[in-house]
Amino acid sequence: MTAARLAIGITALVALGWIFAAPAHAQTPSAEDLRAIDFGKEIYKVKANCQFCHKWDASGDTGYGGIALSLRNSALTREQFIEVVKCGRPFTGMPYHDRFSYTDKRCYGMTLDELGKDAPPMGEFLSAREIDAVVKYLFAKVVGHGPATYEDCVEFWGQNTRQCEPMKK
């Protein structure tokens, strides 16, 4: 892939990210899916620390973590989410999480040397199973779900904290 094609691809991704997505149609998750969603939440919250930049409710943020987009109204598909988590987003602060990204041409056909200072930062390295779980979590709880509620907050943080009090109606 040439740099020009990469730029077009990234532009499309950025554009997609800004379009409000229709709420995902809920299906009854299997026990295995529930385990994966919970596993994915821990990766979002702690291991990959996605919340540092995107906030706990994935509504996006500014500050030291960079300008992080809201994932709640993202129109990306699951496959596109997986690609962004694996490869990060060149030209932005969104880190890559596949250890081998940019060591070969698996991400946008580019290597780290070719991207130079436009390469995304290096995030916590995640396995394919972990990336799948974090995307499952995002689609189950975040993407297309509208603004977070008090109940969402308690589900994320638990009962043993004052963190959700300001959201209590």
Add this chain to the structure above:
Amino acid sequence: MKTLAFAGALMGSLLAATALTPVQAADMTHERALAAGKEPNNWLLHHGNYEGWRFSQLKQINTDTVKNLKVAFTVALGGFESGGRYKFGNLEGTPIVEDGVIYVTDGWGSVYAIDASTGKKGVIKWKFDPGTDRAWAGDVACCGVNNRGVALWKDKVISIALDGRLFSLNKATGEMVWELKVADPTIAETITLAPLVIRDLAIVGSAGGEFGIRGWIDATDLNTGKQVWRTYTIPGAGEPGNETWKDGKERWKHGGASVWETATYDPESDTFYQGIGNAGPDWDPEYRPGDNKWAASVLALSPNDGKIKWGYQYTPNDPYDFDEISEHPLINAKVNGEDRKLVVHAARNGFFYALDRTNGSFILGKQYVDELNWTPGLDPKTGRPLNYNPNADVQEYAPGSHSSRANPKGERLCPSHFGGKNWQPSAYNPELKLLYIPSVEGCNSVETVEQKDFVDQGGPINPRERFAGGAQKTTQRLYGSLKAVDPTTGEIKARLKLDYPNYSGALATAGNLVFLGHADGSLTAHDANTLQEVWSFNAGTGINAPPISFAVDGKQYIAVLVGSRQSPFVTGLAPELKNTSTASMLYVFGL
């Protein structure tokens, strides 16, 4: 004579008692604090002395003997649990040592009293866990789960927790005597600094400059556990300085100017010198036209009533996040042949400043970082940036060095918004008359996102939400440096390039050494004249905390907290550190 005989008998019985019972530490008094230098075996105050020197008079470990320095013992601590936005708690604390007992804290505010009197091992005598609400406090901590240490007062240990509480603990047992809620995380206030104790007052301040707080400094009477005074770092309506917030919408009420590192204190004039943080929102200066006093400043205050004696602002209408919370050492020296009482500061904005501490007037300023592009220099009379425009409400400074609403992507800022010297303390050797500045070197860029108003001012931003007006972007690897600066001229007498930006801070010793921790786990010792490395040990996980020195039974030790958060701002651009794990340890070294 009778009296003498009685005194002799009393001494004899005391000596006998001493031989049979464990030595009890004396009460920590104001007199002992003033004369901390007379107890080189102890490290009684956060910065070593009230003047902020971080200098140990011990010299058993010196340029000749340091080659034999080795680990005496280590102690595993806790506090690296995740919480709020953070994957790990952090260790940035300065140990306090009194009569062989080391008092350290972890990022979540647990205090450990460690008996090091044998010199062979550290035994945790007691641990006090304040039970910090980690999610609540950690979600509004801008920069990590931090606690920079305790203070001693009478027979108590005075500590803080990130969730805004101040504690008085029984020094012998760790039992809590009282706690006081000082800062309120409901409005994103947190506390990370070690309390400054002056007489019977504990002085602390609030962090939260990225979350729309209005900063303050606060004093508690340690006898009663009650507040004595609170001084806001941003003057209120009608107070001098409030006119430097020209928006007309009372944005000073959320203007930042936080406080998160311990002040220095001059007993002669009974004045303490507090570094003040950045204005908020950090990167949308058009939101807050005017100079924004007293953000990015130093304030001289009276400890008894919190009255501001004078202020000096380093970066007016700061568009960079040049937070100036770090220490302001006090030095008496001849400048141009004249005796001066200085307060000095290695600023995050890349300049070293010396001010007259009696009145806040500017004496000299000089660039100490390798690269600085936001201003061509300082006005030699006022110390104002040369491109400061007194007729402008929003400062331009150098084009491209910051962002704006019209040009939301800044091009290149040097030093990066991290500094210069961030919070990590400098050290001063009064024998060599050199200030050792550990810093971050390199450049990055900042971006502007137009800041929306708080709910109490008609906007959508709720308390505890981010209030930064943009973001930072670091794509080039930063590095670090250690520089020896003559504080009377600002001249760099020796310099050393470091592989990593420094977030540990320095210790200077009479053994003509400077100790420094590093992100790759190294603790290094440097010749105090040349800065050449003369010793190093690698602990295998990053060091983010300042080393100190103490002695027990005539033997000198170096102690430092090791581990915890591996900052993504460092490791994200240093692939060789990528797989380092975290830890939470006290390391103690001896000959």
